[in-house]
Amino acid sequence: MTRSDNQAYQVIDRIPYYWDFGFLVADRHLWEGCKDDSFMGWKGDPVRIAEIWNALALEKDRFGDRGSSEKEVSWIDFFTACERIASRHPGVAAFDINIKNTESMSCLLLEVWGSISKSLSENPGQTSKFQKLNERKPPESTEWPSLKQLFEAHTVSLLSALISLLHACKQIRGTSDHRFEEVYSTKGFVASRQWYSTASAMMRLPEHSGKELCLLSLPGNVSTRGDWYLAVTAGSRSRLLAERAIDLMTSRKMNVARFHDGLGLPVRDVLPIYWDRLSSPIVRHVADLGEKQAVTLGEIESLGQSTGKHIEWLWRSRIRNYDRDCFYLRRWLSRVFFERRSWFNKAGEIPLTDLLAFNAIEKLEKESSESSTNLWKVSKKDKNGETVEDFHEFRQHAEVLYNALDKTGLERFLHMLDIIKNVIRGNSH
Amino acid sequence: MREAKENVLPGNGHASFGLPWIDSLLGEPNRSVFRNAQASLSGSKPQGQLQTCEGSITFLLGDAGTHKGRLARRFLAQIALGKECGSQTTDQVPFGIGILITTDLMDKRSLLDRLAFHIAQDTNHPYFAVRALLEQQESDEKTERLLCRRLSVRHLSSAHFLKIVECQVRWAKMRLRRLISGFIGKSIDAIDTKFFAQFYGCIRLVIDDWHAVLETHPNLAEDPLLVQSLITFLKREGITALLVSTQPGQPYIPTSETPAFDLRKIDEQHIYTWGVSFYGQRRTAITCLRDRIGQREPDVFELLPINLQSTESTDQPWISLGKVVEKFSSSSFSQYLEKFYSDAGANWPQTMETAVREAVARKHSSEELVAIIKDYPNLRRLTGAFDIPLVGTRDECLSISREFGLYGGVEIGEAYRVPLRVQLVEGIHGSHEAETFCSSYPSLLNQTLRKVFPSESTETGVSFVSLDEYDEFATYADWLDDSRGKETVIIQIDEFWGARPGTLMELKQYWIEDVVAQYLGPEKDSWISVTQNDVYGVWHPHVLSNQSAIDSGKRTAA
Numbered sequence: 005m006t007r008s009d010n011q012a013y014q015v016i017d018r019i020p021y022y023w024d025f026g027f028l029v030a031d032r033h034l035w036e037g038c039k040d041d042s043f044m045g046w047k048g049d050p051v052r053i054a055e056i057w058n059a060l061a062l063e064k065d066r067f068g069d070r071g072s073s074e075k076e077v078s079w080i081d082f083f084t085a086c087e088r089i090a091s092r093h094p095g096v097a098a099f100d101i102n103i104k105n106t107e108s109m110s111c112l113l114l115e116v117w118g119s120i121s122k123s124l125s126e127n128p129g130q131t132s133k134f135q136k137l138n139e140r141k142p143p144e145s146t147e148w149p150s151l152k153q154l155f156e157a158h159t160v161s162l163l164s165a166l167i168s169l170l171h172a173c174k175q176i177r178g179t180s181d182h183r184f185e186e187v188y189s190t191k192g193f194v195a196s197r198q199w200y201s202t203a204s205a206m207m208r209l210p211e212h213s214g215k216e217l218c219l220l221s222l223p224g225n226v227s228t229r230g231d232w233y234l235a236v237t238a239g240s241r242s243r244l245l246a247e248r249a250i251d252l253m254t255s256r257k258m259n260v261a262r263f264h265d266g267l268g269l270p271v272r273d274v275l276p277i278y279w280d281r282l283s284s285p286i287v288r289h290v291a292d293l294g295e296k297q298a299v300t301l302g303e304i305e306s307l308g309q310s311t312g313k314h315i316e317w318l319w320r321s322r323i324r325n326y327d328r329d330c331f332y333l334r335r336w337l338s339r340v341f342f343e344r345r346s347w348f349n350k351a352g353e354i355p356l357t358d359l360l361a362f363n364a365i366e367k368l369e370k371e372s373s374e375s376s377t378n379l380w381k382v383s384k385k386d387k388n389g390e391t392v393e394d395f396h397e398f399r400q401h402a403e404v405l406y407n408a409l410d411k412t413g414l415e416r417f418l419h420m421l422d423i424i425k426n427v428i429r430g431n432s433h
Numbered sequence: 434m435r436e437a438k439e440n441v442l443p444g445n446g447h448a449s450f451g452l453p454w455i456d457s458l459l460g461e462p463n464r465s466v467f468r469n470a471q472a473s474l475s476g477s478k479p480q481g482q483l484q485t486c487e488g489s490i491t492f493l494l495g496d497a498g499t500h501k502g503r504l505a506r507r508f509l510a511q512i513a514l515g516k517e518c519g520s521q522t523t524d525q526v527p528f529g530i531g532i533l534i535t536t537d538l539m540d541k542r543s544l545l546d547r548l549a550f551h552i553a554q555d556t557n558h559p560y561f562a563v564r565a566l567l568e569q570q571e572s573d574e575k576t577e578r579l580l581c582r583r584l585s586v587r588h589l590s591s592a593h594f595l596k597i598v599e600c601q602v603r604w605a606k607m608r609l610r611r612l613i614s615g616f617i618g619k620s621i622d623a624i625d626t627k628f629f630a631q632f633y634g635c636i637r638l639v640i641d642d643w644h645a646v647l648e649t650h651p652n653l654a655e656d657p658l659l660v661q662s663l664i665t666f667l668k669r670e671g672i673t674a675l676l677v678s679t680q681p682g683q684p685y686i687p688t689s690e691t692p693a694f695d696l697r698k699i700d701e702q703h704i705y706t707w708g709v710s711f712y713g714q715r716r717t718a719i720t721c722l723r724d725r726i727g728q729r730e731p732d733v734f735e736l737l738p739i740n741l742q743s744t745e746s747t748d749q750p751w752i753s754l755g756k757v758v759e760k761f762s763s764s765s766f767s768q769y770l771e772k773f774y775s776d777a778g779a780n781w782p783q784t785m786e787t788a789v790r791e792a793v794a795r796k797h798s799s800e801e802l803v804a805i806i807k808d809y810p811n812l813r814r815l816t817g818a819f820d821i822p823l824v825g826t827r828d829e830c831l832s833i834s835r836e837f838g839l840y841g842g843v844e845i846g847e848a849y850r851v852p853l854r855v856q857l858v859e860g861i862h863g864s865h866e867a868e869t870f871c872s873s874y875p876s877l878l879n880q881t882l883r884k885v886f887p888s889e890s891t892e893t894g895v896s897f898v899s900l901d902e903y904d905e906f907a908t909y910a911d912w913l914d915d916s917r918g919k920e921t922v923i924i925q926i927d928e929f930w931g932a933r934p935g936t937l938m939e940l941k942q943y944w945i946e947d948v949v950a951q952y953l954g955p956e957k958d959s960w961i962s963v964t965q966n967d968v969y970g971v972w973h974p975h976v977l978s979n980q981s982a983i984d985s986g987k988r989t990a991a
Contacts, residue, residue, distance in 0.1 A: 017937035244838030
């Protein structure tokens with residue numbers, strides 16, 4: 005976006021304050037201990053844990069074989085790797101997230117959901133609605149998907165994303181007051197989804213001081229932007245005062261102060277040159293030197309879009325009425341986590357990719373044909389141009405889902421889906 | 434019954450003064466370009482364009498000594514700048530006509546003296562050249578565009594007064610028709626009167642001062658229909674009129690406390706100027722009310738007289754001429770002035786220029802420069818610069834300052850600093866946990882804002898909203914409307930905050946203004962292109978309008 009693009013905007017009522025995006029913090033020590041382990045990925049290929057690490061980690065943090073940085077890592081494989089590592093370290097959570105901010109859980113869901121949706125072809129011949137969420141410029145109103153439309157268009161991937169999350173975050177449970185809590189205290193985590201602000205705060209906590217925490221890109225191909233803006237209330241007495249205060253608050257000095265304090269990433273070129281070398285409060289252990297080294301602004305940026313890792317930003321502002329519906333989404337997610345036990349059957353208690361060993365596709369087809377819902381079916385055109393019901397594209401994926409849920413769980417999921425769709429639809433403000 | 438010859442309807446145009454902020458408060462005039470129309474009329478290739486302009490009536494009401502006269506002359510000066518229709522286009526043909534009906538001791542010559550200051554201020558041309566140009570224009574009947582009519586102190590009936598106004602307007606319309614017909618290349622009779630009527634808004638009439646007129650001629654004050662008759666007449670004529678009146682200028686005086694036929698009670702555009710006691714200083718405030726009902730409380734600005742020559746090292750006009758000559762080689766003004774002398778049938782005295790240039794280079798005294806220039810009587814005669822009395826005209830120029838925008842209560846003469854409240858989202862770095870996370874930013878921001886924007890209010894400063902309270906905060910902010918509070922509130926909003934009209938202040942102008950915060954040095958090469966370095970596509974820094982502040986590096990350092 006350039007300044008001239010801004011001329012196209014009819015209304016500008018906010019000024020960028022700082023920006024942020026989702027990435028991972030992982031304990032390198034735990035990963036290094038299992039780096040040579042491998043497992044069968046969800047696409048059926050063998051996956052080495054070191055490959056996953058090297059694909060996501062910053063260049064300085066990679067393991068010895070650094071050649072596989074371009075490999076795309078799926079969320080399911082990543083969660084599986086985390087579970088594998090966690091299983092070797094009792095008391096360590098496979099995957100963690102900052103539950104103080106319930107919106108972070110919504111963002112994680114959108115990231116996992118969006119990534120899975122893009123890797124599947126849920127609606128053949130149609131572009132994923134998540135594609136629109138990457139556009140910075142406001143799309144035409146008709147192209148602007150609402151949360152409800154996302155629910156309707158990408159139900160299968162939503163379900164798989166939820167299953168994956170529930171699997172990976174076993175220590176997190178929803179509470180009766182629609183928040184999240186940790187069921188049991190953990191000694192740490194294999195990986196944790198963070199913002200720049202939360203990561204920099206976390207790094208300063210005493211319990212993490214001795215750990216070899218590293219920053220990783222998100223698996224999949226979606227990262228949520230967590231930008232913040234400054235705005236002036238319309239009834240403010242003095243426009244001039246507001247403009248001057250915003251001048252001060254968005255000065256280079258303040259941008260640097262915010263960055264150094266770990267509040268957010270600077271929204272302007274804070275230095276004429278070498279601004280990417282600014283040190284953040286996030287540090288890494290350099291094992292060879294036995295000292296700590298600050299992670300630079302350029303490195304943090306490279307975890308996002310600029311790495312060439314095909315990560316796309318997800319702007320929540322591009323989900324129509326998200327500001328209105330996010331409240332309900334957060335509460336709904338908490339409810340989902342609250343009811344997790346009623347979702348899963350026995351299969352749900354075992355690691356994700358191990359579910360692939362179950363040959364349940366015939367059972368799935370049978371159940372699905374008996375069920376009133378066509379959740380698993382995909383309409384496709386065959387060679388003669390006739391529409392046929394096809395399960396093939398979701399074969400392996402559906403196996404995971406089916407084995408994770410029993411029939412009651414599936415019904416429960418559909419019931420929950422109805423609730424959130426009705427809440428969003430019925431809410432006028 | 435009066436015949437409505439030109440079928441001019443009551444206009445809804447807007448006056449313009451060439452002053453930022455004030456003009457924007459008054460609004461953009463309704464106008465359209467007549468490039469095609471005049472081309473079709475003349476059948477020849479157009480040399481420029483005419484702009485139609487709707488007329489309007491504006492009252493300029495204010496205390497004595499609040500620069501109303503200067504403001505009125507600036508209003509008139511717009512016709513010489515080709516800005517009678519508001520903003521100026523490059524090929525627009527200036528053909529506005531100005532009329533001043535005044536009770537002041539002012540003739541046309543002294544009016545030209547003063548108008549030249551306003552024109553020189555806007556065009557950056559030397560005063561003497563502008564003054565000479567006006568002299569040349571007004572001395573020729575074919576190009577004359579200004580009329581100054583002084584009301585004598587003798588008995589004047591309301592009918593006679595209206596007749597005087599009518600005569601001046603008739604003269605102006607005749608002049609305008611002649612200019613337009615000359616431009617189009619057709620005789621006046623060959624052009625439809627309705628065509629001319631579209632341009633009558635370009636005639637600017639100033640009556641200065643209405644209050645003095647009524648004071649001098651009590652019988653006019655006793656005529657209850659005079660004001661209404663005058664307004665009706667001006668509206669029918671479709672011209673742009675400014676009635677200046679010296680009277681209490683504070684904008685919010687109850688109408689019950691004003692005289693029966695006070696101009697305040699008439700629902701037209703009002704500009705108010707009044708004196709403000711401002712922390713021990715006497716300042717002049719100005720504001721505009723376009724409509725008395727349904728309009729939001731307008732911003733108040735400061736009206737500042739400025740000395741056009743204050744930036745020059747001497748109070749003698751010929752010294753400024755020397756400085757101009759010094760800059761000649763690189764200035765486009767040389768072409769302008771050469772053309773001017775060429776049009777006047779004279780040659781630009783190269784020898785004089787060389788002599789002045791050398792004198793300036795040798796840092797000769799002012800007296801030497803004067804002696805050199807005075808050797809060229811032709812120049813002196815043409816410019817008339819040496820004959821202009823400077824007494825009383827030094828502060829003729831005006832400018833607008835936004836500084837009053839930082840204060841409330843200016844409209845009632847009791848200025849106080851507007852409190853600033855900043856509500857940020859605390860996240861995990863809020864004030865409660867700042868110590869834990871070694872966060873210095875909250876205190877840095879708080880201290881900075883408190884020092885830069887001090888206020889008597891205890892609510893000033895930065896407050897943090899916890900994440901738990903964020904939903905409630907969003908609800909509060911979402912239900913805000915544009916009812917004006919006593920403070921300025923800046924809030925931090927998230928990326929997906931909905932854009933609902935009326936809740937947040939429009940910041941487009943702030944956003945798109947030229948970037949000077951990137952200023953590093955006087956050369957263009959020193960500027961950093963923000964766009965190229967805007968790697969995230971989110972930052973568009975703001976402007977500093979005050980060049981001196983930029984030069985000092987004050988803002989840049991911030």
